[in-house]
Amino acid sequence: MATRRPPLYGVHEDRGAGFTDFGGWEMPVEFDSIRDEHAAVREAAGIFDVSHMGEIRVEGPDAETLMQRLTTNDVSAMGAGDAQYTSITDESGIIQDDTMIYKLPDGDYLFVPNAGHDQEAEQRWVDYRDEHGLDATVENETADWAMFAVQGPDAIGLTADAVDAVGAPLAEESDEIADLSRFTATDATVAGVDCLVARTGYTGEDGVEILCSTDDAETVWAAFDCQPCGLGARDTLRMEAGLLLSGEDFNPEENPRTPYEAGIGFTVDLDTEFVGRDALAAQNEAGIDETFTGLTLQERGVARHGYEITHDGETVGEVTSGTMSPTLGEAIALGYLPTELAEDGTEVGVVIRGEEKRAEVTTPPFIDQ
Amino acid sequence: MSFDVPDDRHYLASHEWVTTDEPTRIGISDFAQDELGDVVFVELPDEGDEISHDEAFGVVESIKAVSDLYAPISGEVVAVNEALHDQPELVNEDPYGDGWLLEVEPSDEAEFEELMDADEYEAQIA
Numbered sequence: 335m336a337t338r339r340p341p342l343y344g345v346h347e348d349r350g351a352g353f354t355d356f357g358g359w360e361m362p363v364e365f366d367s368i369r370d371e372h373a374a375v376r377e378a379a380g381i382f383d384v385s386h387m388g389e390i391r392v393e394g395p396d397a398e399t400l401m402q403r404l405t406t407n408d409v410s411a412m413g414a415g416d417a418q419y420t421s422i423t424d425e426s427g428i429i430q431d432d433t434m435i436y437k438l439p440d441g442d443y444l445f446v447p448n449a450g451h452d453q454e455a456e457q458r459w460v461d462y463r464d465e466h467g468l469d470a471t472v473e474n475e476t477a478d479w480a481m482f483a484v485q486g487p488d489a490i491g492l493t494a495d496a497v498d499a500v501g502a503p504l505a506e507e508s509d510e511i512a513d514l515s516r517f518t519a520t521d522a523t524v525a526g527v528d529c530l531v532a533r534t535g536y537t538g539e540d541g542v543e544i545l546c547s548t549d550d551a552e553t554v555w556a557a558f559d560c561q562p563c564g565l566g567a568r569d570t571l572r573m574e575a576g577l578l579l580s581g582e583d584f585n586p587e588e589n590p591r592t593p594y595e596a597g598i599g600f601t602v603d604l605d606t607e608f609v610g611r612d613a614l615a616a617q618n619e620a621g622i623d624e625t626f627t628g629l630t631l632q633e634r635g636v637a638r639h640g641y642e643i644t645h646d647g648e649t650v651g652e653v654t655s656g657t658m659s660p661t662l663g664e665a666i667a668l669g670y671l672p673t674e675l676a677e678d679g680t681e682v683g684v685v686i687r688g689e690e691k692r693a694e695v696t697t698p699p700f701i702d703q
Numbered sequence: 704m705s706f707d708v709p710d711d712r713h714y715l716a717s718h719e720w721v722t723t724d725e726p727t728r729i730g731i732s733d734f735a736q737d738e739l740g741d742v743v744f745v746e747l748p749d750e751g752d753e754i755s756h757d758e759a760f761g762v763v764e765s766i767k768a769v770s771d772l773y774a775p776i777s778g779e780v781v782a783v784n785e786a787l788h789d790q791p792e793l794v795n796e797d798p799y800g801d802g803w804l805l806e807v808e809p810s811d812e813a814e815f816e817e818l819m820d821a822d823e824y825e826a827q828i829a
Contacts (some may be wrong), residue, residue: 352740363767364740364767365738367741368740368741368765368766368767369766450798566740566766566767569767571765607758634744634746634788635744635746636743636744636764636769638769657766658744658764658766660741660742660766665744687762
């Protein structure tokens with residue numbers, strides 16, 4: 335598969351970014367230093383190019399039904415301008431991907447699969463539509479959109495400065511971007527460019543995610559005078575916040591998990607009809623055997639994806655993500671444990687290069703939010 | 704971007720250096736620390752351990768990567784940079800100075816001849 339590049343690849347290259355392959359995209363991993371970029375987001379603000387995220391538009395008379403059937407949360411509860419975090423599950427309730435759905439001001443749905451998952455999501459939506467004779471258009475618009483995240487305590491102020499005017503639906507209530515509620519989105523113009531601005535993010539900080547046409551990407555990027563950040567800092571920030579990374583913390587092939595096991599049961603509304611509902615209802619009734627949680631290492635070392643977690647000499651789980659937390663200065667990890675061990679303070683081990691290191695169960699987030 | 708390559712030491716293709724004057728110290732190059740990014744953890748042998756030319760003797764971890772360390776020369780470890788315990792970032796800040804890793808007593812001086820000099824190493828990373 336050919337590597338895809340974000341519209342501002344050249345701009346980032348000129349800025350001195352290092353790149354990495356992620357989900358089939360060649361993305362900036364680091365502009366200056368992960369530590370500095372991470373600190374900027376915790377203390378002030380940073381901007382991320384997240385144009386590797388997919389965008390699928392769903393419209394038409396049966397758009398709501400199609401969205402409802404293929405995602406676990408209640409799409410019918412969304413009004414224009416609402417954003418909803420949700421799971422995409424198969425018949426067995428296994429998460430295929432997690433995603434954000436935006437109900438656009440004009441009533442269309444735009445949802446954002448993770449990098450490299452846009453084509454399979456498009457196919458899933460088209461197949462289901464055709465199989466059930468639903469009247470909806472499904473368009474993969476990933477190549478048409480640039481997406482940026484501006485995150486940190488100063489992010490809203492910076493966004494307010496960069497926004498010329500807000501549009502629907504926020505404009506009905508306020509002309510201030512600061513009045514945009516968490517998990518809502520609005521039309522807005524930034525440096526003369528039409529954008530969708532959503533108060534969402536993936537860092538554990540306040541902030542926005544901004545979608546605009548790839549043609550206008552550079553204008554919007556340049557409108558924010560703050561630290562450019564790569565995927566390296568995005569990863570350490572989301573780990574501190576205890577947020578899942580699709581493919582790492584759950585993976586339909588290598589580590590199949592349900593939303594309940596992955597700690598995102600709040601995305602499941604069993605009163606709606608969706609693919610995987612019956613399996614999830616049964617699991618909800620029976621309870622889960624394993625759950626997603628966090629660890630803090632008590633000895634020197636860094637736990638990484640794939641390292642074994644032990645308890646009383648037995649292997650009881652596996653680390654799915656881990657790093658040295660730049661904020662805390664200690665090694666943190668995420669992974670799955672038997673529910674009876676997933677209590678704060680439980681002593682476990684992490685096997686690092688053949689040696690068992692002491693670790694303590696720490697329910698994420700690792701930072702105050 | 705250009706990287707510092709001092710000519711008072713020799714280099715291994717995997718980016719470790721060894722000083723040619725005593726004390727014989729081992730570390731990683733400016734290029735290597737830049738490639739790794741923020742170093743957060745260094746795992747080194749103990750004093751008295753033996754290391755062998757071109758074999759792994761430890762691990763350096765940055766936020767984003769885990770990388771094995773290879774010995775430019777064989778010998779006995781006579782000192783370990785204990786400061787890296789609490790300040791692994793010294794590897795980034797001063798890779799040829801305060802960020803040194805080990806001090807060794809070389810067991811085979813001839814091994815120095817198998818290493819690259821500064822010019823050869825500079826050509827490799829160019």
